[in-house]
Amino acid sequence: MISRRATELATAALTGAFGAAVVVSSLDNGISWSTDGVGAGTFPFITGLLILGGSLVNLAFGWAEERSILLDATRLVRLARLFVPAAVFVAAIPLIGMYVASALYVWSAVSVQGRRPHAQGVALAVLFLAFLYLVFERIFQVDLPRGLLGMALGF
Amino acid sequence: MANLEALLHGFTIALSLQHILLMLIGVLLGIVVGVLPGLGAPNGVSLLLPLTFGMEPVSAIILLSSMYWGALFGGSVTSILFNIPGEPSSVATTFDGYPMARDGRPTTALATAFSSAAFGALAGVVLITFSASWVAQVALEFGPAEYFAVYLLAFASFVGMGGAPAFKTLVSLAIGFATAAIGIDTVSGSVRLTMGIDELVKGVSFVVAVMGLFGIGELMVAVEEEIHVKGINSKIEWREVFRTLARMPRYGWALVRSAIVGCWMGITPGGPTAASFMSYGLAKRLSPRHANFGKGEVEGIIAPEAADHSAGTSALLPMLSLGIPGSATAAVMMGGLMIWGLNPGPMLFIEQKDFVWGLIASMYLGNIVAVVLVLLTVPIFAALMRIPFYIIAPLIVVICTVGAYSVSNSYLDVLLMMGFGALGYLFKKLGYPIAPLVLAIVIGDKAEDAFRQAMLMSRGSLGVFFGNTLVTSLVLAAAALLVLPVIIRLLSHLSRGRHARTGIKDDLRFE
Numbered sequence: 001m002i003s004r005r006a007t008e009l010a011t012a013a014l015t016g017a018f019g020a021a022v023v024v025s026s027l028d029n030g031i032s033w034s035t036d037g038v039g040a041g042t043f044p045f046i047t048g049l050l051i052l053g054g055s056l057v058n059l060a061f062g063w064a065e066e067r068s069i070l071l072d073a074t075r076l077v078r079l080a081r082l083f084v085p086a087a088v089f090v091a092a093i094p095l096i097g098m099y100v101a102s103a104l105y106v107w108s109a110v111s112v113q114g115r116r117p118h119a120q121g122v123a124l125a126v127l128f129l130a131f132l133y134l135v136f137e138r139i140f141q142v143d144l145p146r147g148l149l150g151m152a153l154g155f
Numbered sequence: 156m157a158n159l160e161a162l163l164h165g166f167t168i169a170l171s172l173q174h175i176l177l178m179l180i181g182v183l184l185g186i187v188v189g190v191l192p193g194l195g196a197p198n199g200v201s202l203l204l205p206l207t208f209g210m211e212p213v214s215a216i217i218l219l220s221s222m223y224w225g226a227l228f229g230g231s232v233t234s235i236l237f238n239i240p241g242e243p244s245s246v247a248t249t250f251d252g253y254p255m256a257r258d259g260r261p262t263t264a265l266a267t268a269f270s271s272a273a274f275g276a277l278a279g280v281v282l283i284t285f286s287a288s289w290v291a292q293v294a295l296e297f298g299p300a301e302y303f304a305v306y307l308l309a310f311a312s313f314v315g316m317g318g319a320p321a322f323k324t325l326v327s328l329a330i331g332f333a334t335a336a337i338g339i340d341t342v343s344g345s346v347r348l349t350m351g352i353d354e355l356v357k358g359v360s361f362v363v364a365v366m367g368l369f370g371i372g373e374l375m376v377a378v379e380e381e382i383h384v385k386g387i388n389s390k391i392e393w394r395e396v397f398r399t400l401a402r403m404p405r406y407g408w409a410l411v412r413s414a415i416v417g418c419w420m421g422i423t424p425g426g427p428t429a430a431s432f433m434s435y436g437l438a439k440r441l442s443p444r445h446a447n448f449g450k451g452e453v454e455g456i457i458a459p460e461a462a463d464h465s466a467g468t469s470a471l472l473p474m475l476s477l478g479i480p481g482s483a484t485a486a487v488m489m490g491g492l493m494i495w496g497l498n499p500g501p502m503l504f505i506e507q508k509d510f511v512w513g514l515i516a517s518m519y520l521g522n523i524v525a526v527v528l529v530l531l532t533v534p535i536f537a538a539l540m541r542i543p544f545y546i547i548a549p550l551i552v553v554i555c556t557v558g559a560y561s562v563s564n565s566y567l568d569v570l571l572m573m574g575f576g577a578l579g580y581l582f583k584k585l586g587y588p589i590a591p592l593v594l595a596i597v598i599g600d601k602a603e604d605a606f607r608q609a610m611l612m613s614r615g616s617l618g619v620f621f622g623n624t625l626v627t628s629l630v631l632a633a634a635a636l637l638v639l640p641v642i643i644r645l646l647s648h649l650s651r652g653r654h655a656r657t658g659i660k661d662d663l664r665f666e
Contacts, residue, residue, distance in 0.1 A: 004585075011581050015326050022333045025348050029340070035614040040343040043603045047332040054326035061322070070584060075379045082378045083577075086371070086552045090573055093556070094566060102553045109549040128550065132557060135206065142205075142561040 004070040008062030012055045019051030081113060097147030097155075103129050162284055165512030168213060169520055177214055178221045178517065182525045183532075185225020190233050190536045191547065195242045196226035196467070197483045197593070198373060201365040202551075204491050205558045212495040213513040219488050220471070220518060224276065224525040227427070227467050229536065231268045231460060232529065236261060236537055244427035244463045247435040251448060251455030258451055262392045265533065266399035267453055268460045269526050271410060274403075275461035276522040278414035279421060279468025283475070284515055291476035291501035299608035300619045304629035306602040309479050310591070311633035312423050315640050319588040327587050331595025332602075334359050341600065342607055352567075359571060360562045361490045361596040367572040368589050369483075370555035372579020378544055391533055406457050409438060413458045417465030422473055426482040426590060427466040434462030468518065475511060476501055479598060483590040490597045 029041030111121030188199030207215035230242030235252035338358025420430035438458035470481030478500030613619035
């Protein structure tokens with residue numbers, strides 16, 4: 001179970017860290033402001049300060065937040081059932097390529113997670129592959145990544 | 156009159172077989188994303204965007220804008236039939252639309268919604284037809300200082316009027332700016348904010364960000380909240396449709412008022428969602444039948460629908476004539492414009508007459524196509540709601556992934572997209588607004604350039620922002636918008652002791 005307070009705090013910390021990184025990184029570009037114009041780092045520097053400042057305020061508000069539940073166990077499971085396979089799919093792309101990864105992903109979502117007959121999962125995966133190939137590879141001429149597997153097979 | 160001539164010319168472009176076909180496809184796809192909860196107009200338009208990279212700009216914008224109209228209509232269908240807003244901007248439609256449908260009058264509710272929506276859209280398009288080129292002409296006189304002031308006004312109104320907590324809006328906006336700054340600085344040529352990742356030199360494309368924020372992020376919200384469908388009979392009785400249409404003139408004033416609210420909120424970046432809530436709140440307060448609101452009152456459907464669509468349509472006005480999008484969807488479309496090699500802003504009206512007027516003409520046609528199609532297809536799309544999410548979800552994830560990859564054939568973009576997805580989910584859960592983030596990514600560079608050019612011209616003096624009446628009043632208006640919510644809150648605190656709570660403020664809190 002995850003409380004709203006913890007999430008607010010974590011998010012504010014995350015955005016604050018990003019703000020701090022922006023501030024530090026923009027110092028390298030120079031935050032000059034002279035009659036010759038404004039340095040390349042000035043604008044990012046200011047936005048970094050705004051992110052940092054805003055995050056600190058949000059952090060304070062988050063601290064004062066009551067400990068209500070944002071995500072209970074069931075919701076967390078539902079979320080994981082979407083996000084974990086999606087992350088695995090994305091991680092698999094450089095290895096087995098976009099086509100194979102997509103097909104496996106669609107099939108597993110339908111047949112394993114959805115508990116539908118395998119024939120349905122396979123049919124949907126094949127249909128979707130055909131769609132990807134036609135729309136991207138043929139019509140819009142985007143070469144989708146084949147991954148290491150594709151390279152090994154010579155595609 | 157020149158406008159009407161230009162519009163006629165626009166019709167000759169929009170009325171080609173190819174463009175009508177694109178309109179049909181766009182509207183149908185739009186209804187699909189509008190009907191599916193968790194997917195909305197900004198998502199749909201972002202998902203479709205990579206497919207338009209190779210198209211003619213006019214055809215591409217007709218496809219995308221038609222999808223927008225379709226999504227706006229589709230969102231109303233599920234609000235009314237299932238009490239599930241397919242779009243954030245159709246939340247207010249559920250208040251009276253669903254009760255009316257549940258009481259056995261779904262056709263009346265749908266027909267009322269569609270005709271008010273069409274009226275609102277028409278009001279928005281007419282406004283664009285007659286004032287866009289005029290606004291563009293005024294904007295041609297703008298220097299960098301004026302431009303920066305207009306951008307400032309847009310950002311200030313987000314923070315002040317967006318309805319979300321001010322500091323959350325600020326953080327969201329500033330993250331957008333920082334994201335826009337990543338990569339090579341266009342003025343000095345130096346590399347910024349890459350944090351040691353060399354590939355980031357090319358910058359973060361806004362397509363990658365919107366795919367993650369709207370595609371993955373909202374999908375996660377939808378899956379987590381597991382929406383259940385309790386359907387009502389979705390058959391359309393055509394005789395009732397015409398009877399409802401015949402009754403509409405009776406609500407003339409409500410229609411006009413809602414359209415005005417919508418146009419205003421569309422031009423200032425309040426967006427359709429705020430417009431529909433505000434209009435509903437106003438109608439509830441002003442209507443003699445206000446006790447009936449929430450139980451299936453006709454005006455309770457008219458007000459949010461007309462405002463929603465007029466805001467959605469008129470949000471394209473500042474995008475076309477100033478280069479400042481009035482809504483999240485308009486921001487995504489504007490990013491598209493830039494990818495197709497167009498420069499949104501006043502020069503469009505001079506250099507790209509065919510594009511501008513073709514788009515405006517297509518807006519008239521697209522909305523007619525949308526009303527007809529949505530009425531014809533309600534039963535089919537209502538059935539679409541029964542497709543389980545475990546089928547839809549992976550398809551959306553793959554499309555987002557391929558879309559992010561196709562921007563510049565980069566795997567890093569896919570990872571960034573997933574990161575933006577997680578961020579979008581967190582933001583959505585915690586009430587951080589996403590529209591300002593997208594807006595800042597799209598126009599962040601332009602705002603910065605305008606600021607730096609103004610500083611170069613003034614030799615580093617901020618006085619340039621108070622150099623003439625126009626720029627001074629713009630800056631002051633921006634400052635006023637920032638402090639306005641604070642003042643309103645103070646006033647309402649003071650008056651709360653005496654008066655009961657006001658309708659509008661409560662409704663706006665839904666944001």
